Amino acid sequence: MGHDEEHERFDRDIEAMGIRVKDANLMKVRADVFDEVTLIALYKLVHKKLISVIGGPISTGKEANVFYGEHDGRGIAIKIYRIQTANFKAMTEYLAGDRRFASVRGSRKGIIFAWTKKEYSNLARAHDVGIPVPEPLAFDRNILLMEFLGEGETPYPQLRNAEIEDYGAVYRQILDYVERLYREARLVHADLSEYNILYHEKPYLIDMGQAVTPDHPRAPVFLIRDIKNLNRYFSRYCDVPDEEEVLRAIAGTGHREP
Ligand SMILES: Nc1ncnc2c1ncn2[C@@H]1O[C@H](COP(=O)(O)OP(=O)(O)OP(=O)(O)O)[C@@H](O)[C@H]1O
Ligand SMILES: [Mg+2]
Known part of the structure; x- marks a missing residue:
């Protein structure tokens, strides 16, 4: 697919899902981050009314992109692990030695979904004992939603x-x-x-x-x-x-x- 076609497809998909996009900058990262799997996960979260608005990108890291979002008028951080991350080999090692995730093996996608779930559980464990971390809110596939730590849209x-x-x-x-x-x-x-x-x-x-x-x-x-x-x-x-x-x-x- 050509670049323009790709962008048109993205715009159509996002619109068809009824997702409200608040930030024009979002469009710059669309093709890299929002592959088909990610769009489905996003759609699920929107459909469950866990995301009402997607705002601008906050960070592009080694493995994940973080976006600002909103839910019930509250700021949320939307962390999306890229399926095509360079680091999924390293992820496997961290998962294998951890009893909670030792049985996870197989495809790149499977590893990244397990990783997302692992971050959710880790935040929940820390949050449950009162350590200041973003409260985890939900996850689906490679997307983690958590409390936004910041003022306005600035972390x-x-x-x-x-x-x-x-x-x-x-x-x-x-x-x-x-x-x-x-x-x-x-x-x-x-x-x-x-x-x-x-x-x-x-x-x-x-x-x-x-x-x-x-x-x-x-x-x-x-x-x-x-x-x-x-x-x-x-x-x-x-x-x-x-x-x-x-x-x-x-x-x-x-x-x-x-
Ligand atoms: N809950 C949050 N609230 C506000 N800002 C956040 C939140 N989570 C992440 N951020 C912003 O995004 C940046 C990157 O987040 P994080 O460190 O979780 O991902 P990362 O370093 O890209 O992850 P990785 O290295 O695994 O790819 C943070 O430094 C912070 O600026
Ligand atoms: Mg980091």
């Missing part, structure tokens, strides 16, 4: 761009989240950094597709990596304890034993 800044008064206090707050995530939600984030924390009055953890349960064979490695990332970032701004000490405080033991 809260990532930690790396936020104005922080007391770095020591924010560092301790994040360590407290990591500890509760580990002890109460039974999860290791596994991609924690100044990119995957939003900040507005307090830190919020986001991007939890790769988070795994502590029985994942690589959970100890992921946990120490998360701590190293935090220490690397915060050591520029405040004193941080030694990573081994932090690990002991969070996991209760010394080395690799969670």
